[in-house]
Amino acid sequence: MQIDIIGSGFAGLVSACFLAKNGHEVHVHEKNEMVGGRARTFKAEGFTFDMGPSWYWMPDLIDKIFEDLGEKRSDYIDLKRLDPSYRVFWNDKTNTDMPASLEELYRVFDDLEKDGGKKLKRFLEDAQVKYKVGTEKFLEKPGLSLLELIDVEVFKNFFKLDLFKSVEKDVCNRFESYKARSILRFPVLFLGEMPHRIPSLYTLMNYADLKLGTWYPKGGMQQLAQALKQIAEKHGAIFHLNRPVTGLECANNKVTHLNFEGHSKTVEQVVAGADYNFVEQQLIPKEYRRYSPDYWDKRKMAPSSLIYYLGVNKKLENVEHHNLFFDEDLVEHGKQIYDQPEWPDSPLFYACVTSKTEPEVAPEGSENLFLLMPLAPGVEDNEVLREKYLNIMLERMERHTGQSIRGSIVYKRSYCINDFKEDYNSYKGNAYGLANTLMQTANLKPKITSKLDNLVFCGQLTVPGPGVPPALISGKVAAKLVLQKGA
Numbered sequence: 001m002q003i004d005i006i007g008s009g010f011a012g013l014v015s016a017c018f019l020a021k022n023g024h025e026v027h028v029h030e031k032n033e034m035v036g037g038r039a040r041t042f043k044a045e046g047f048t049f050d051m052g053p054s055w056y057w058m059p060d061l062i063d064k065i066f067e068d069l070g071e072k073r074s075d076y077i078d079l080k081r082l083d084p085s086y087r088v089f090w091n092d093k094t095n096t097d098m099p100a101s102l103e104e105l106y107r108v109f110d111d112l113e114k115d116g117g118k119k120l121k122r123f124l125e126d127a128q129v130k131y132k133v134g135t136e137k138f139l140e141k142p143g144l145s146l147l148e149l150i151d152v153e154v155f156k157n158f159f160k161l162d163l164f165k166s167v168e169k170d171v172c173n174r175f176e177s178y179k180a181r182s183i184l185r186f187p188v189l190f191l192g193e194m195p196h197r198i199p200s201l202y203t204l205m206n207y208a209d210l211k212l213g214t215w216y217p218k219g220g221m222q223q224l225a226q227a228l229k230q231i232a233e234k235h236g237a238i239f240h241l242n243r244p245v246t247g248l249e250c251a252n253n254k255v256t257h258l259n260f261e262g263h264s265k266t267v268e269q270v271v272a273g274a275d276y277n278f279v280e281q282q283l284i285p286k287e288y289r290r291y292s293p294d295y296w297d298k299r300k301m302a303p304s305s306l307i308y309y310l311g312v313n314k315k316l317e318n319v320e321h322h323n324l325f326f327d328e329d330l331v332e333h334g335k336q337i338y339d340q341p342e343w344p345d346s347p348l349f350y351a352c353v354t355s356k357t358e359p360e361v362a363p364e365g366s367e368n369l370f371l372l373m374p375l376a377p378g379v380e381d382n383e384v385l386r387e388k389y390l391n392i393m394l395e396r397m398e399r400h401t402g403q404s405i406r407g408s409i410v411y412k413r414s415y416c417i418n419d420f421k422e423d424y425n426s427y428k429g430n431a432y433g434l435a436n437t438l439m440q441t442a443n444l445k446p447k448i449t450s451k452l453d454n455l456v457f458c459g460q461l462t463v464p465g466p467g468v469p470p471a472l473i474s475g476k477v478a479a480k481l482v483l484q485k486g487a
């Protein structure tokens with residue numbers, strides 16, 4: 001059967017791999033010049049930048065995708081565990097490194113509060129149960145029936161999953177110090193909501209962070225996309241880059257044609273890996289849309305981001321590969337993302353310097369600096385605002401690390417809401433898709449099926465959710481559904 005895939009983000013790529021491996025004629029249509037979607041990369045003036053994801057977490061889940069494809073991840077990607085995993089900067093001008101070794105980590109927590117190590121050990125034991133049940137029992141479910149959730153393991157561990165307690169409550173019940181609490185709140189920020197609105201089930205992310213660790217794929221995140229492209233091509237998939245799909249023609253509850261600029265083609269089966277909202281609301285004729293504009297408007301989107309890619313012509317001191325600037329109040333910043341969307345008064349931000357691990361990504365003696373500030377989706381975006389916040393971030397980074405940076409910037413590119421919309425057709429310019437609140441989890445997410453019999457969705461706006469591992473799994477779930485339907 002001929003299968004056409006819209007978009008070559010991680011979800012579309014994995015879908016292409018599974019479908020091509022099963023003998024289908026797969027064509028992937030990608031709007032941009034490169035595969036990988038939000039994990040694109042670019043080079044400028046000797047610097048190489050990963051444009052989006054930089055935290056390679058849950059390596060076990062990513063390895064499993066390769067295994068399910070009959071491949072070994074290590075044949076394609078050279079992974080290095082980072083130690084420390086990251087550095088956190090605080091408002092009292094101190095910083096904390098998060099060591100890879102658990103024993104050392106317990107000692108770090110002992111320094112943060114009385115019995116901190118013991119408390120962390122217990123917390124991680126509970127988080128491990130959630131990780132195991134969550135990843136084994138929920139992640140690969142298509143979210144089409146409640147029966148999918150009935151499982152002996154889930155039943156046995158139901159109360160340990162803490163579905164109705166928030167991350168905030170769980171963390172604050174167990175830890176007293178501001179710093180321990182902040183470190184343990186951090187991973188759920190990837191899920192696009194504040195810890196008091198995310199079920200404590202997702203402290204499974206703390207297990208991923210602190211036990212499974214932070215890794216770096218040599219060559220950056222784009223290597224993962226290139227590896228998947230290679231596997232899909234090995235099985236015969238054909239990639240068409242710079243080819244945006246401009247519409248879907250439909251008849252008798254089926255997609256009949258994909259339209260492109262200047263031509264169209266007939267189709268048998270379609271997998272949509274581009275932003276769900278865009279495909280559903282812009283490409284499909286109205287009568288075949290499952291959701292209304294009002295439905296979409298009421299969805300809680302994960303944040304967008306202001307990003308700066310900076311080339312610095314000197315070595316940066318006192319920074320690690322990953323650096324979190326938690327020197328301002330998360331709750332206040334969170335309010336200005338989720339409750340009263342506006343540019344933040346005192347933002348938290350993140351700095352990534354991959355040249356600390358892989359010097360080849362910057363000219364000799366230089367560093368590539370990636371700054372990211374989470375931002376409410378849909379707010380105004382212009383150059384003046386971007387520059388204002390660049391200065392805020394750099395001033396604080398200079399202050400905390402005790403060096404001047406602004407005078408050494410030799411390359412600068414910004415990326416924000418307008419770019420997310422322009423490059424990815426991203427709804428409200430979101431960066432990470434749909435927030436993983438309880439009411440937007442599993443079966444309550446936009447469905448992977450559609451009103452059209454031969455169209456299946458995948459990607460970060462549907463099951464299982466945002467992030468690299470979930471997006472990969474989403475592609476597998478969509479492919480499985482297509483295969484089950486008899487393709």
Ligand SMILES: Cc1cc2nc3c(=O)[nH]c(=O)nc-3n(C[C@H](O)[C@H](O)[C@H](O)COP(=O)(O)OP(=O)(O)OC[C@H]3O[C@@H](n4cnc5c(N)ncnc54)[C@H](O)[C@@H]3O)c2cc1C
Pocket residue numbers: 006007008009010011012029030031032035036037038039051052053054055056057243244245246273274275278305307372423424425431432433458459460461465466467468469471
């Ligand atoms: C700045 C940033 C930092 C992040 N950091 C991390 C991190 O550190 N760790 C982590 O795990 N996750 C991170 N994430 C989240 C993660 O990158 C995403 O959840 C994941 O990559 C989404 O993959 P996807 O396939 O669902 O969507 P996308 O990557 O958006 O792929 C969709 C594809 O569809 C294409 N497309 C759109 N419209 C059309 C069209 N009309 N025709 C054809 N193609 C089209 C797009 O060009 C794109 O290639 C980050 C995301 C961002 C933006």
